[in-house]
Amino acid sequence: MKQNLGEKGFQVANYVFLTAAAFTMILPLLHLFAVSLSSPVAADSKEVFLWPVGFTLASWKHILQSSGLWQSFGVTVFITVAGTALSMLFSVLTAFPLSRREFLLRKQVMLGIVITMIFNAPMIPFFLTVRELGMMNSLWSLLIPGVIGTFNMVILRTFFMSLPKELDDTARIDGCHDFRILFQIYLPLSKPVLATVSLFYAVGYWNTFQRAVLFLRDPGLWPLQMKLRAYLTSPEELAQVNMFLGDYNFNTTTLKAATILFASVPIIMVYPYLQKYFVKGSLLGSLKE
Protein backbone atom coordinates (compact mmCIF):
# COMPACT_ATOMS: atom_id res chain seq x y z
CA MET A 1 0.00 0.00 0.00
CA LYS A 2 1.23 3.46 -0.81
CA GLN A 3 1.85 5.80 2.06
CA ASN A 4 2.07 9.51 1.84
CA LEU A 5 4.58 11.49 3.80
CA GLY A 6 2.18 12.41 6.59
CA GLU A 7 1.28 8.81 7.24
CA LYS A 8 4.89 7.74 7.30
CA GLY A 9 5.62 10.49 9.78
CA PHE A 10 2.74 9.33 11.91
CA GLN A 11 3.97 5.73 11.81
CA VAL A 12 7.37 6.76 13.09
CA ALA A 13 5.96 9.04 15.78
CA ASN A 14 3.55 6.33 16.83
CA TYR A 15 6.33 3.78 17.30
CA VAL A 16 8.48 6.24 19.16
CA PHE A 17 5.70 7.28 21.51
CA LEU A 18 4.48 3.75 22.21
CA THR A 19 7.98 2.47 22.84
CA ALA A 20 8.82 5.34 25.16
CA ALA A 21 5.55 5.00 27.07
CA ALA A 22 5.94 1.22 27.29
CA PHE A 23 9.36 1.67 28.83
CA THR A 24 8.01 3.95 31.53
CA MET A 25 5.95 0.93 32.59
CA ILE A 26 9.03 -1.13 33.35
CA LEU A 27 11.70 1.50 34.12
CA PRO A 28 10.57 2.24 37.70
CA LEU A 29 10.80 -1.45 38.55
CA LEU A 30 14.26 -1.77 37.02
CA HIS A 31 15.32 1.36 38.83
CA LEU A 32 14.11 0.01 42.17
CA PHE A 33 15.91 -3.22 41.46
CA ALA A 34 19.14 -1.34 40.86
CA VAL A 35 18.63 0.73 44.02
CA SER A 36 18.00 -2.38 46.11
CA LEU A 37 21.36 -3.74 44.98
CA SER A 38 23.30 -0.53 45.53
CA SER A 39 25.25 0.81 48.45
CA PRO A 40 23.29 3.23 50.68
CA VAL A 41 25.58 6.13 49.84
CA ALA A 42 25.12 5.71 46.11
CA ALA A 43 21.37 5.20 46.49
CA ASP A 44 20.93 8.45 48.39
CA SER A 45 23.17 10.53 46.18
CA LYS A 46 21.12 9.94 43.01
CA GLU A 47 23.92 8.02 41.34
CA VAL A 48 21.83 4.94 40.64
CA PHE A 49 19.74 4.81 37.53
CA LEU A 50 19.29 1.36 36.01
CA TRP A 51 22.56 -0.23 37.08
CA PRO A 52 23.55 -0.87 40.71
CA VAL A 53 26.35 1.32 42.04
CA GLY A 54 28.48 -0.16 44.80
CA PHE A 55 26.87 -3.55 44.35
CA THR A 56 25.77 -5.28 47.54
CA LEU A 57 23.20 -7.87 48.51
CA ALA A 58 22.94 -6.48 52.05
CA SER A 59 19.38 -5.10 51.68
CA TRP A 60 18.04 -8.32 50.26
CA LYS A 61 19.82 -10.34 52.93
CA HIS A 62 18.30 -8.16 55.61
CA ILE A 63 14.72 -8.33 54.40
CA LEU A 64 14.93 -12.02 53.56
CA GLN A 65 15.97 -12.64 57.15
CA SER A 66 13.13 -10.60 58.55
CA SER A 67 10.69 -12.98 60.14
CA GLY A 68 7.84 -10.43 60.04
CA LEU A 69 8.02 -10.24 56.28
CA TRP A 70 7.99 -14.00 55.85
CA GLN A 71 5.05 -14.31 58.18
CA SER A 72 3.08 -11.86 56.05
CA PHE A 73 4.27 -13.67 52.95
CA GLY A 74 2.83 -16.87 54.43
CA VAL A 75 -0.50 -15.17 55.13
CA THR A 76 -0.65 -13.84 51.58
CA VAL A 77 0.20 -17.21 50.03
CA PHE A 78 -2.47 -18.81 52.20
CA ILE A 79 -5.22 -16.34 51.33
CA THR A 80 -4.24 -16.43 47.66
CA VAL A 81 -4.48 -20.21 47.44
CA ALA A 82 -7.46 -20.72 49.75
CA GLY A 83 -9.25 -17.61 48.50
CA THR A 84 -8.86 -18.48 44.83
CA ALA A 85 -10.15 -22.01 45.44
CA LEU A 86 -13.14 -20.77 47.43
CA SER A 87 -13.91 -18.02 44.96
CA MET A 88 -13.81 -20.38 42.01
CA LEU A 89 -16.11 -22.84 43.75
CA PHE A 90 -18.65 -20.17 44.71
CA SER A 91 -18.46 -18.45 41.33
CA VAL A 92 -18.83 -21.60 39.23
CA LEU A 93 -21.73 -22.82 41.35
CA THR A 94 -23.46 -19.46 40.91
CA ALA A 95 -22.64 -18.93 37.25
CA PHE A 96 -23.78 -22.37 36.07
CA PRO A 97 -27.47 -22.18 37.11
CA LEU A 98 -27.55 -18.60 35.83
CA SER A 99 -26.46 -19.86 32.42
CA ARG A 100 -29.24 -22.47 32.16
CA ARG A 101 -32.58 -21.99 30.53
CA GLU A 102 -33.98 -24.67 32.82
CA PHE A 103 -33.32 -22.47 35.84
CA LEU A 104 -36.51 -20.46 35.93
CA LEU A 105 -35.34 -17.83 38.43
CA ARG A 106 -32.43 -16.98 36.13
CA LYS A 107 -33.66 -13.50 35.22
CA GLN A 108 -34.74 -12.52 38.71
CA VAL A 109 -31.50 -13.64 40.34
CA MET A 110 -29.43 -11.94 37.64
CA LEU A 111 -31.34 -8.71 38.21
CA GLY A 112 -30.72 -8.97 41.93
CA ILE A 113 -27.00 -9.34 41.25
CA VAL A 114 -26.81 -6.51 38.73
CA ILE A 115 -28.51 -4.21 41.24
CA THR A 116 -25.62 -4.79 43.65
CA MET A 117 -23.25 -3.57 40.93
CA ILE A 118 -25.13 -0.29 40.61
CA PHE A 119 -25.89 0.28 44.29
CA ASN A 120 -22.76 -0.35 46.27
CA ALA A 121 -23.33 -0.60 49.98
CA PRO A 122 -21.53 2.18 51.85
CA MET A 123 -18.36 1.20 53.67
CA ILE A 124 -19.63 1.50 57.24
CA PRO A 125 -22.64 -0.86 57.02
CA PHE A 126 -20.40 -3.35 55.20
CA PHE A 127 -17.82 -3.03 57.94
CA LEU A 128 -20.47 -3.45 60.67
CA THR A 129 -21.95 -6.52 58.95
CA VAL A 130 -18.61 -8.27 58.74
CA ARG A 131 -17.94 -7.32 62.35
CA GLU A 132 -21.31 -8.65 63.52
CA LEU A 133 -20.43 -11.93 61.84
CA GLY A 134 -17.42 -12.15 64.16
CA MET A 135 -14.86 -11.93 61.38
CA MET A 136 -12.91 -9.00 62.84
CA ASN A 137 -9.27 -9.91 63.25
CA SER A 138 -9.59 -13.19 61.45
CA LEU A 139 -8.46 -14.22 58.01
CA TRP A 140 -12.06 -15.10 57.17
CA SER A 141 -12.65 -11.39 56.73
CA LEU A 142 -10.26 -11.45 53.77
CA LEU A 143 -11.77 -14.57 52.24
CA ILE A 144 -15.54 -14.58 52.63
CA PRO A 145 -16.91 -11.02 52.26
CA GLY A 146 -15.58 -10.78 48.69
CA VAL A 147 -15.71 -14.43 47.73
CA ILE A 148 -17.63 -13.75 44.51
CA GLY A 149 -16.39 -11.04 42.21
CA THR A 150 -19.47 -10.23 40.18
CA PHE A 151 -17.53 -9.41 37.04
CA ASN A 152 -15.59 -12.68 37.22
CA MET A 153 -18.78 -14.62 37.79
CA VAL A 154 -20.35 -12.99 34.73
CA ILE A 155 -17.31 -14.00 32.63
CA LEU A 156 -17.88 -17.62 33.66
CA ARG A 157 -21.60 -17.37 32.97
CA THR A 158 -21.02 -15.88 29.51
CA PHE A 159 -18.67 -18.72 28.68
CA PHE A 160 -21.04 -21.42 29.91
CA MET A 161 -23.79 -19.92 27.79
CA SER A 162 -21.59 -20.08 24.71
CA LEU A 163 -21.16 -23.85 24.96
CA PRO A 164 -23.46 -25.77 22.60
CA LYS A 165 -26.81 -26.70 24.02
CA GLU A 166 -26.67 -30.17 22.42
CA LEU A 167 -23.94 -31.13 24.87
CA ASP A 168 -26.15 -31.38 27.86
CA ASP A 169 -29.15 -32.67 25.95
CA THR A 170 -27.11 -35.75 25.11
CA ALA A 171 -25.75 -35.93 28.62
CA ARG A 172 -29.24 -35.74 30.03
CA ILE A 173 -30.43 -38.57 27.81
CA ASP A 174 -27.56 -40.59 29.18
CA GLY A 175 -28.92 -39.88 32.64
CA CYS A 176 -26.53 -37.17 33.84
CA HIS A 177 -27.80 -34.87 36.57
CA ASP A 178 -26.95 -31.19 36.80
CA PHE A 179 -23.93 -31.55 39.08
CA ARG A 180 -22.38 -34.12 36.75
CA ILE A 181 -23.10 -31.98 33.72
CA LEU A 182 -21.29 -29.12 35.40
CA PHE A 183 -18.30 -31.00 36.75
CA GLN A 184 -17.75 -33.64 34.11
CA ILE A 185 -18.83 -31.90 30.93
CA TYR A 186 -18.77 -28.15 31.35
CA LEU A 187 -15.73 -27.63 33.53
CA PRO A 188 -13.35 -29.76 31.43
CA LEU A 189 -14.42 -27.74 28.38
CA SER A 190 -13.91 -24.46 30.22
CA LYS A 191 -10.23 -24.79 31.13
CA PRO A 192 -9.05 -21.57 29.45
CA VAL A 193 -11.72 -19.43 31.07
CA LEU A 194 -11.26 -21.16 34.43
CA ALA A 195 -7.54 -20.39 34.24
CA THR A 196 -8.23 -16.75 33.42
CA VAL A 197 -10.75 -16.17 36.15
CA SER A 198 -8.55 -17.97 38.69
CA LEU A 199 -5.74 -15.63 37.70
CA PHE A 200 -7.96 -12.58 38.22
CA TYR A 201 -8.98 -13.84 41.65
CA ALA A 202 -5.41 -14.81 42.58
CA VAL A 203 -4.09 -11.36 41.68
CA GLY A 204 -6.92 -9.81 43.69
CA TYR A 205 -6.09 -11.88 46.75
CA TRP A 206 -2.38 -11.29 46.39
CA ASN A 207 -3.02 -7.54 46.34
CA THR A 208 -5.67 -7.54 49.10
CA PHE A 209 -5.38 -4.29 50.96
CA GLN A 210 -8.60 -2.47 51.77
CA ARG A 211 -10.25 -5.38 53.55
CA ALA A 212 -7.09 -5.92 55.57
CA VAL A 213 -7.08 -2.24 56.55
CA LEU A 214 -10.71 -2.51 57.61
CA PHE A 215 -10.73 -5.78 59.45
CA LEU A 216 -7.29 -6.77 60.73
CA ARG A 217 -5.93 -5.03 63.80
CA ASP A 218 -3.43 -7.74 64.73
CA PRO A 219 -0.15 -7.23 62.80
CA GLY A 220 0.51 -10.96 63.06
CA LEU A 221 -2.32 -11.54 60.58
CA TRP A 222 -1.34 -8.84 58.14
CA PRO A 223 -0.95 -9.90 54.54
CA LEU A 224 2.11 -8.79 52.62
CA GLN A 225 0.58 -5.59 51.23
CA MET A 226 -0.29 -4.34 54.73
CA LYS A 227 3.17 -5.16 55.99
CA LEU A 228 4.71 -3.40 53.01
CA ARG A 229 2.56 -0.34 53.67
CA ALA A 230 3.70 -0.31 57.31
CA TYR A 231 7.34 -0.54 56.23
CA LEU A 232 6.96 2.21 53.67
CA THR A 233 5.30 4.64 56.05
CA SER A 234 7.47 3.96 59.07
CA PRO A 235 10.78 2.62 57.84
CA GLU A 236 12.07 2.15 61.39
CA GLU A 237 10.03 -1.03 61.48
CA LEU A 238 11.95 -2.28 58.51
CA ALA A 239 15.31 -2.11 60.18
CA GLN A 240 14.90 -2.73 63.85
CA VAL A 241 18.62 -2.42 64.31
CA ASN A 242 19.88 1.07 64.77
CA MET A 243 21.53 1.75 61.48
CA PHE A 244 23.37 4.78 62.68
CA LEU A 245 25.44 2.83 65.16
CA GLY A 246 26.82 -0.01 63.10
CA ASP A 247 28.10 0.32 59.59
CA TYR A 248 25.43 -1.58 57.77
CA ASN A 249 25.55 -1.74 54.04
CA PHE A 250 21.91 -0.77 53.60
CA ASN A 251 19.60 2.04 54.61
CA THR A 252 15.89 2.73 54.43
CA THR A 253 16.10 3.72 50.76
CA THR A 254 17.63 0.46 49.64
CA LEU A 255 15.49 -1.57 52.04
CA LYS A 256 12.28 0.04 50.80
CA ALA A 257 13.23 -0.71 47.22
CA ALA A 258 13.94 -4.33 48.05
CA THR A 259 10.67 -4.69 49.99
CA ILE A 260 8.55 -3.21 47.21
CA LEU A 261 10.05 -5.73 44.80
CA PHE A 262 9.69 -8.56 47.30
CA ALA A 263 5.94 -7.92 47.37
CA SER A 264 5.63 -7.89 43.58
CA VAL A 265 8.19 -10.45 42.42
CA PRO A 266 5.79 -13.42 42.40
CA ILE A 267 3.35 -11.57 40.18
CA ILE A 268 6.07 -10.28 37.86
CA MET A 269 7.42 -13.82 37.54
CA VAL A 270 4.16 -15.58 36.67
CA TYR A 271 2.92 -12.70 34.54
CA PRO A 272 4.58 -13.60 31.19
CA TYR A 273 3.28 -17.17 31.37
CA LEU A 274 -0.27 -16.16 32.11
CA GLN A 275 -0.57 -13.31 29.67
CA LYS A 276 -2.08 -15.29 26.82
CA TYR A 277 -4.77 -16.54 29.18
CA PHE A 278 -5.90 -13.25 30.61
CA VAL A 279 -6.07 -11.51 27.27
CA LYS A 280 -8.20 -14.31 25.85
CA GLY A 281 -10.29 -14.45 29.00
CA SER A 282 -11.03 -10.76 29.15
CA LEU A 283 -12.23 -10.94 25.59
CA LEU A 284 -14.55 -13.79 26.52
CA GLY A 285 -15.96 -11.76 29.31
CA SER A 286 -16.36 -8.62 27.29
CA LEU A 287 -19.64 -6.91 26.92
CA LYS A 288 -21.65 -9.41 24.93
CA GLU A 289 -24.79 -10.69 26.58
Place this chain on the structure above:
Amino acid sequence: MLHPGVTVNKPVKHRYLRNIRKHWMLYVMILPGILFYIIFKYIPLGGSVIAFQNFQIMKGIWNSPWVGLDNFKFIFTYQDFYHVLRNTALIALYKLVIGFPAPILLALMFNEVRKMLAKRFLQSLFYLPHFLSWVVVGGIVFEVLASGGFVNAFRGWLGFEPILYMQQERFFRPIIVLSSIWKEVGWGTIIYLAAISGIDPTQYEAAVMDGAGRWKQTIYITLPALFPTILILFLLNIGNFLELGFDQVYNLLTPMTYSVGDIIETYVYRSGVLQGQYSVTTAIGLFQSIIGFILLWIFNRLAKKTGEGLW
Protein backbone atom coordinates in the same frame (compact mmCIF):
# COMPACT_ATOMS: atom_id res chain seq x y z
CA MET B 1 -57.20 -23.20 26.81
CA LEU B 2 -58.44 -26.76 26.61
CA HIS B 3 -59.97 -26.68 30.07
CA PRO B 4 -61.96 -23.48 30.39
CA GLY B 5 -62.27 -23.65 34.18
CA VAL B 6 -58.52 -23.52 34.89
CA THR B 7 -57.19 -20.21 36.21
CA VAL B 8 -54.18 -18.57 34.65
CA ASN B 9 -52.10 -18.79 37.81
CA LYS B 10 -52.22 -22.48 38.36
CA PRO B 11 -50.20 -23.71 35.39
CA VAL B 12 -47.52 -21.15 36.16
CA LYS B 13 -47.26 -22.36 39.72
CA HIS B 14 -47.16 -25.92 38.50
CA ARG B 15 -44.46 -25.05 36.07
CA TYR B 16 -42.27 -23.74 38.89
CA LEU B 17 -42.94 -26.69 41.15
CA ARG B 18 -42.24 -29.20 38.41
CA ASN B 19 -39.15 -27.28 37.41
CA ILE B 20 -37.85 -27.17 40.97
CA ARG B 21 -38.48 -30.86 41.43
CA LYS B 22 -36.76 -31.75 38.18
CA HIS B 23 -33.84 -29.37 38.51
CA TRP B 24 -33.52 -29.11 42.29
CA MET B 25 -29.76 -29.40 41.95
CA LEU B 26 -29.56 -26.06 40.16
CA TYR B 27 -31.41 -24.46 43.04
CA VAL B 28 -29.11 -26.11 45.57
CA MET B 29 -26.05 -25.07 43.58
CA ILE B 30 -26.89 -21.40 43.52
CA LEU B 31 -27.78 -21.26 47.22
CA PRO B 32 -24.28 -20.33 48.47
CA GLY B 33 -24.09 -17.58 45.86
CA ILE B 34 -27.48 -16.17 46.79
CA LEU B 35 -26.55 -16.25 50.47
CA PHE B 36 -23.35 -14.38 49.64
CA TYR B 37 -25.22 -11.63 47.83
CA ILE B 38 -27.82 -11.34 50.58
CA ILE B 39 -25.35 -11.26 53.45
CA PHE B 40 -22.58 -9.12 51.99
CA LYS B 41 -24.48 -6.93 49.54
CA TYR B 42 -28.12 -6.61 50.54
CA ILE B 43 -27.76 -6.61 54.32
CA PRO B 44 -25.14 -3.82 54.22
CA LEU B 45 -27.35 -1.99 51.74
CA GLY B 46 -30.23 -2.29 54.22
CA GLY B 47 -27.84 -1.40 57.02
CA SER B 48 -27.52 2.00 55.39
CA VAL B 49 -30.58 2.98 57.45
CA ILE B 50 -28.17 3.84 60.24
CA ALA B 51 -27.67 7.06 58.28
CA PHE B 52 -31.12 7.99 59.67
CA GLN B 53 -30.26 6.91 63.19
CA ASN B 54 -28.01 7.93 65.97
CA PHE B 55 -26.39 4.54 65.73
CA GLN B 56 -24.82 3.24 68.89
CA ILE B 57 -22.80 0.12 68.60
CA MET B 58 -24.00 -1.28 71.93
CA LYS B 59 -27.66 -0.85 71.08
CA GLY B 60 -27.36 -2.12 67.55
CA ILE B 61 -29.48 -1.31 64.58
CA TRP B 62 -32.78 -2.31 66.17
CA ASN B 63 -32.53 -0.22 69.31
CA SER B 64 -30.65 2.85 68.21
CA PRO B 65 -32.77 6.00 68.21
CA TRP B 66 -34.10 7.34 64.90
CA VAL B 67 -33.16 10.90 64.09
CA GLY B 68 -34.70 11.41 60.66
CA LEU B 69 -32.59 13.57 58.39
CA ASP B 70 -30.49 15.05 61.20
CA ASN B 71 -27.30 13.39 60.01
CA PHE B 72 -27.81 14.76 56.52
CA LYS B 73 -28.56 18.20 57.89
CA PHE B 74 -25.41 17.91 59.95
CA ILE B 75 -23.13 16.99 57.05
CA PHE B 76 -24.45 19.86 54.94
CA THR B 77 -23.38 22.34 57.60
CA TYR B 78 -20.10 20.59 58.10
CA GLN B 79 -16.86 22.07 56.82
CA ASP B 80 -15.08 18.75 56.36
CA PHE B 81 -17.88 17.43 54.20
CA TYR B 82 -17.54 20.16 51.60
CA HIS B 83 -13.82 19.71 51.57
CA VAL B 84 -14.03 16.02 51.01
CA LEU B 85 -16.84 16.26 48.48
CA ARG B 86 -14.97 18.90 46.51
CA ASN B 87 -11.80 16.79 46.46
CA THR B 88 -13.73 13.71 45.42
CA ALA B 89 -15.67 15.46 42.67
CA LEU B 90 -12.63 17.24 41.26
CA ILE B 91 -10.44 14.15 41.18
CA ALA B 92 -13.32 12.16 39.69
CA LEU B 93 -13.80 14.78 37.01
CA TYR B 94 -10.10 14.89 36.09
CA LYS B 95 -10.02 11.13 35.97
CA LEU B 96 -13.04 11.05 33.70
CA VAL B 97 -11.89 13.78 31.34
CA ILE B 98 -8.25 12.70 31.08
CA GLY B 99 -8.26 9.09 32.24
CA PHE B 100 -11.27 7.78 30.34
CA PRO B 101 -10.15 8.66 26.79
CA ALA B 102 -6.58 7.49 27.44
CA PRO B 103 -7.12 3.76 26.72
CA ILE B 104 -9.21 4.59 23.64
CA LEU B 105 -6.39 6.67 22.26
CA LEU B 106 -3.86 4.01 23.15
CA ALA B 107 -5.96 1.29 21.50
CA LEU B 108 -6.15 3.36 18.31
CA MET B 109 -2.37 3.76 18.41
CA PHE B 110 -1.84 0.04 18.96
CA ASN B 111 -4.12 -0.55 16.01
CA GLU B 112 -1.68 1.31 13.78
CA VAL B 113 1.19 -0.94 14.76
CA ARG B 114 1.42 -3.41 11.88
CA LYS B 115 4.22 -5.63 13.13
CA MET B 116 2.56 -8.27 15.29
CA LEU B 117 5.65 -9.06 17.31
CA ALA B 118 6.27 -5.42 18.22
CA LYS B 119 2.61 -4.99 19.04
CA ARG B 120 2.54 -7.94 21.37
CA PHE B 121 5.74 -6.90 23.10
CA LEU B 122 4.54 -3.34 23.67
CA GLN B 123 1.18 -4.54 24.93
CA SER B 124 2.79 -6.87 27.48
CA LEU B 125 4.71 -3.97 28.94
CA PHE B 126 1.57 -1.84 29.13
CA TYR B 127 -0.44 -4.55 30.90
CA LEU B 128 2.13 -5.13 33.63
CA PRO B 129 1.30 -2.32 36.10
CA HIS B 130 -2.33 -3.47 36.31
CA PHE B 131 -1.11 -6.50 38.26
CA LEU B 132 0.79 -4.53 40.87
CA SER B 133 -1.03 -3.51 44.04
CA TRP B 134 -1.64 0.13 44.87
CA VAL B 135 0.67 -0.26 47.84
CA VAL B 136 3.46 -1.21 45.45
CA VAL B 137 2.54 1.49 42.94
CA GLY B 138 2.29 4.01 45.77
CA GLY B 139 5.74 2.97 46.92
CA ILE B 140 7.05 3.39 43.39
CA VAL B 141 5.46 6.83 43.03
CA PHE B 142 6.94 8.05 46.32
CA GLU B 143 10.34 6.65 45.38
CA VAL B 144 10.37 8.09 41.85
CA LEU B 145 9.25 11.53 43.05
CA ALA B 146 11.37 11.65 46.21
CA SER B 147 14.10 14.27 46.54
CA GLY B 148 16.57 11.56 45.55
CA GLY B 149 14.27 9.91 43.03
CA PHE B 150 14.95 9.97 39.35
CA VAL B 151 12.56 12.75 38.44
CA ASN B 152 14.51 15.07 40.68
CA ALA B 153 17.79 13.58 39.51
CA PHE B 154 16.73 14.56 36.02
CA ARG B 155 15.78 18.06 37.19
CA GLY B 156 19.16 18.36 38.87
CA TRP B 157 20.86 17.28 35.66
CA LEU B 158 19.04 20.13 33.87
CA GLY B 159 20.15 22.47 36.61
CA PHE B 160 16.85 22.84 38.53
CA GLU B 161 16.23 22.62 42.25
CA PRO B 162 14.58 19.40 43.46
CA ILE B 163 10.84 19.53 44.20
CA LEU B 164 9.15 17.52 46.94
CA TYR B 165 6.17 16.54 44.80
CA MET B 166 4.38 14.31 47.27
CA GLN B 167 4.34 16.93 50.01
CA GLN B 168 2.89 19.71 47.90
CA GLU B 169 -0.80 20.26 47.55
CA ARG B 170 -0.74 21.49 44.00
CA PHE B 171 0.79 18.26 42.67
CA PHE B 172 -1.47 15.81 44.47
CA ARG B 173 -4.40 15.65 42.04
CA PRO B 174 -2.23 15.47 38.91
CA ILE B 175 -0.28 12.66 40.57
CA ILE B 176 -3.48 10.75 41.33
CA VAL B 177 -4.67 11.08 37.75
CA LEU B 178 -1.32 10.26 36.17
CA SER B 179 -0.64 7.30 38.42
CA SER B 180 -4.03 5.78 37.70
CA ILE B 181 -3.46 6.23 33.97
CA TRP B 182 -0.02 4.66 34.32
CA LYS B 183 -1.44 1.67 36.16
CA GLU B 184 -4.56 0.97 34.14
CA VAL B 185 -4.24 2.45 30.66
CA GLY B 186 -2.81 -0.69 29.06
CA TRP B 187 -5.34 -2.94 30.69
CA GLY B 188 -8.13 -0.62 29.60
CA THR B 189 -7.21 -1.12 25.95
CA ILE B 190 -8.11 -4.82 25.94
CA ILE B 191 -11.80 -4.32 25.48
CA TYR B 192 -11.37 -1.64 22.80
CA LEU B 193 -8.89 -3.78 20.89
CA ALA B 194 -11.39 -6.62 21.00
CA ALA B 195 -14.06 -4.35 19.58
CA ILE B 196 -11.66 -3.14 16.86
CA SER B 197 -10.77 -6.70 15.87
CA GLY B 198 -14.47 -7.38 15.48
CA ILE B 199 -14.88 -4.77 12.75
CA ASP B 200 -15.65 -6.24 9.33
CA PRO B 201 -12.45 -5.91 7.23
CA THR B 202 -14.46 -5.37 4.04
CA GLN B 203 -15.38 -1.95 5.39
CA TYR B 204 -11.73 -0.95 5.34
CA GLU B 205 -11.26 -2.46 1.89
CA ALA B 206 -14.17 -0.46 0.57
CA ALA B 207 -12.78 2.69 2.18
CA VAL B 208 -9.38 2.12 0.58
CA MET B 209 -11.10 1.74 -2.80
CA ASP B 210 -12.66 5.12 -2.18
CA GLY B 211 -9.23 6.52 -1.48
CA ALA B 212 -9.41 6.84 2.30
CA GLY B 213 -6.09 6.94 4.12
CA ARG B 214 -5.44 5.53 7.58
CA TRP B 215 -6.60 8.73 9.19
CA LYS B 216 -9.94 8.79 7.39
CA GLN B 217 -10.42 5.08 8.10
CA THR B 218 -9.91 5.72 11.79
CA ILE B 219 -12.31 8.64 11.86
CA TYR B 220 -15.06 7.16 9.72
CA ILE B 221 -14.85 3.43 10.44
CA THR B 222 -12.93 2.53 13.59
CA LEU B 223 -14.23 5.26 15.89
CA PRO B 224 -17.91 4.88 14.96
CA ALA B 225 -17.56 1.11 15.36
CA LEU B 226 -16.10 1.65 18.82
CA PHE B 227 -18.83 4.02 19.85
CA PRO B 228 -21.20 1.51 21.52
CA THR B 229 -18.33 0.07 23.57
CA ILE B 230 -17.21 3.54 24.56
CA LEU B 231 -20.74 4.45 25.56
CA ILE B 232 -21.26 1.40 27.75
CA LEU B 233 -17.90 1.76 29.47
CA PHE B 234 -18.62 5.43 29.99
CA LEU B 235 -21.92 4.65 31.67
CA LEU B 236 -20.31 2.04 33.91
CA ASN B 237 -17.74 4.68 34.80
CA ILE B 238 -20.35 7.30 35.57
CA GLY B 239 -22.20 4.95 37.92
CA ASN B 240 -19.08 4.74 40.04
CA PHE B 241 -18.16 8.36 39.40
CA LEU B 242 -17.44 9.25 43.01
CA GLU B 243 -15.87 5.92 43.89
CA LEU B 244 -12.27 6.63 43.14
CA GLY B 245 -10.76 3.57 44.71
CA PHE B 246 -9.76 3.59 48.34
CA ASP B 247 -6.46 1.78 47.78
CA GLN B 248 -4.98 4.34 45.46
CA VAL B 249 -5.74 7.50 47.38
CA TYR B 250 -5.05 5.93 50.77
CA ASN B 251 -1.61 4.89 49.59
CA LEU B 252 -0.67 8.25 48.10
CA LEU B 253 -2.15 10.48 50.79
CA THR B 254 -0.07 12.09 53.50
CA PRO B 255 -1.25 14.43 56.25
CA MET B 256 0.36 17.22 54.25
CA THR B 257 -1.99 16.63 51.32
CA TYR B 258 -5.26 15.95 53.22
CA SER B 259 -6.65 19.35 52.27
CA VAL B 260 -6.63 18.53 48.55
CA GLY B 261 -6.57 14.76 48.52
CA ASP B 262 -8.80 13.49 51.30
CA ILE B 263 -11.73 11.85 49.46
CA ILE B 264 -15.02 10.43 50.71
CA GLU B 265 -13.66 6.92 51.05
CA THR B 266 -10.53 7.84 52.99
CA TYR B 267 -12.48 10.25 55.16
CA VAL B 268 -15.18 7.69 55.92
CA TYR B 269 -12.48 5.21 56.85
CA ARG B 270 -10.74 7.59 59.24
CA SER B 271 -13.78 9.15 60.92
CA GLY B 272 -16.13 6.21 60.59
CA VAL B 273 -14.17 3.05 61.10
CA LEU B 274 -11.35 4.45 63.22
CA GLN B 275 -13.25 7.04 65.26
CA GLY B 276 -16.63 5.34 65.38
CA GLN B 277 -18.76 8.08 63.82
CA TYR B 278 -20.87 5.44 62.16
CA SER B 279 -24.08 7.30 61.38
CA VAL B 280 -22.61 10.49 60.00
CA THR B 281 -20.13 8.72 57.76
CA THR B 282 -22.83 6.33 56.51
CA ALA B 283 -24.88 9.37 55.57
CA ILE B 284 -21.89 10.59 53.57
CA GLY B 285 -21.48 7.19 51.96
CA LEU B 286 -25.16 7.05 51.09
CA PHE B 287 -25.00 10.52 49.63
CA GLN B 288 -22.14 9.30 47.44
CA SER B 289 -24.13 6.29 46.20
CA ILE B 290 -27.18 8.42 45.47
CA ILE B 291 -25.17 10.93 43.44
CA GLY B 292 -23.66 8.02 41.52
CA PHE B 293 -27.08 6.63 40.76
CA ILE B 294 -28.54 9.98 39.71
CA LEU B 295 -25.61 10.60 37.36
CA LEU B 296 -26.01 7.12 35.92
CA TRP B 297 -29.72 7.70 35.41
CA ILE B 298 -29.22 11.04 33.67
CA PHE B 299 -26.45 9.82 31.38
CA ASN B 300 -28.33 6.63 30.61
CA ARG B 301 -31.26 8.70 29.38
CA LEU B 302 -28.93 10.81 27.26
CA ALA B 303 -27.24 7.69 25.93
CA LYS B 304 -30.54 6.15 24.88
CA LYS B 305 -31.15 9.13 22.65
CA THR B 306 -27.98 8.41 20.68
CA GLY B 307 -28.08 4.64 20.86
CA GLU B 308 -28.13 1.94 23.48
CA GLY B 309 -28.27 2.61 27.17
CA LEU B 310 -27.48 0.28 30.02
CA TRP B 311 -31.15 -0.49 30.56
